[in-house]
Amino acid sequence: MKKLIKTRAYINIALIKYWGKEDEYFNLSCQPSISYTLNELYTDSDASFNDKDVLIIDGKIASDYEQTKIKKWLDKVRKLYNLEGFVKFDNKNNVPFKAGLASSASSYAAMSLALNELFNLGLSKMEISKIARIGSGSASRSIFGGFSKWIYGNTHDASYAESIDILWPEFKMFAIITKKEEKKVSSRDAMMKSIELLEYNQYKEKSFNDYELMLKLLKEKDINKVGMLAEENAINMHKLINLSNIDYFDQDTRKIMEMVLNLRSKNIPVYYTIDAGPNVKIITLEKYSEIILKTFSEYEIISFTKGNDAHVRN
Ligand code: PMV
Numbered sequence: 001m002k003k004l005i006k007t008r009a010y011i012n013i014a015l016i017k018y019w020g021k022e023d024e025y026f027n028l029s030c031q032p033s034i035s036y037t038l039n040e041l042y043t044d045s046d047a048s049f050n051d052k053d054v055l056i057i058d059g060k061i062a063s064d065y066e067q068t069k070i071k072k073w074l075d076k077v078r079k080l081y082n083l084e085g086f087v088k089f090d091n092k093n094n095v096p097f098k099a100g101l102a103s104s105a106s107s108y109a110a111m112s113l114a115l116n117e118l119f120n121l122g123l124s125k126m127e128i129s130k131i132a133r134i135g136s137g138s139a140s141r142s143i144f145g146g147f148s149k150w151i152y153g154n155t156h157d158a159s160y161a162e163s164i165d166i167l168w169p170e171f172k173m174f175a176i177i178t179k180k181e182e183k184k185v186s187s188r189d190a191m192m193k194s195i196e197l198l199e200y201n202q203y204k205e206k207s208f209n210d211y212e213l214m215l216k217l218l219k220e221k222d223i224n225k226v227g228m229l230a231e232e233n234a235i236n237m238h239k240l241i242n243l244s245n246i247d248y249f250d251q252d253t254r255k256i257m258e259m260v261l262n263l264r265s266k267n268i269p270v271y272y273t274i275d276a277g278p279n280v281k282i283i284t285l286e287k288y289s290e291i292i293l294k295t296f297s298e299y300e301i302i303s304f305t306k307g308n309d310a311h312v313r314n
Pocket of ligand 1: 013018
């Protein structure tokens with residue numbers, strides 16, 4: 001019988017962002033990052049050997065652009081591990097509605113885990129996170145559930161993600177959906193512009209400090225300190241992005257940011273983080289969930305819970 005591997009991996013949202021590639025081939029980040037993996041949005045990948053590399057997304061053959069991207073990624077992985085054989089991935093993204101939230105992290109994490117099983121590589125999670133990272137930087141962190149960190153390293157071997165061993169069940173995130181369309185400028189293109197800026201070095205240095213501080217603050221489990229640092233880190237990233245005349249925010253993004261500040265003025269510990277798109281992610285504690293749902297009721301909201309490690313499905 002044909003070998004069929006079934007895996008699942010979840011999306012993650014960065015609290016300390018990865019923004020800038022030191023190496024394009026291996027997708028090495030210029031700085032370390034920290035994220036939280038979420039249970040509600042995930043990719044199921046079914047992988048099997050095939051006579052050529054093929055990618056199916058939600059039942060449809062992927063675009064030429066996507067196919068080429070996957071093929072290039074597979075070529076790099078085959079070269080690294082001396083593998084022979086083409087692969088067909090049949091991926092399904094569990095996104096309740098087209099939320100405009102990147103599924104590349106969950107997709108590459110699910111496919112990397114599948115490759116490990118399909119080729120019987122017997123790799124550790126750390127090694128699998130390196131394979132995922134070649135496909136999409138943030139995917140390295142989706143190998144792990146809950147909080148995870150992508151360690152800075154300037155070689156393929158030294159740049160990988162790990163789990164952060166923190167149990168914080170009260171920690172809560174939401175996504176407030178403002179737009180469901182594809183983003184206008186890819187994060188890859190925007191990052192390339194950012195690293196050419198004079199201001200980039202200073203930004204990068206600050207990222208390293210934010211990363212060290214966040215690791216410390218997560219241990220203290222102080223939502224105000226954790227939320228404030230995550231918010232500042234995201235604002236700094238967007239200020240940098242704006243310097244290249246790219247703006248990922250829309251009117252609603254700005255309105256939601258204001259609404260968050262308004263809640264804070266009432267002493268409710270609510271913070272935001274924003275990635276390469278207009279949707280806003282909320283950081284708070286479980287007990288403020290009702291207030292969040294009520295305040296942002298004019299928007300579509302996803303209420304997140306802690307995601308698991310990427311895993312094989314039965
Ligand atoms: O992994 P990519 O190439 O989709 O880039 C992700 C970049 C951010 O989402 C903005 C930050 C991050 O660390 O996830």
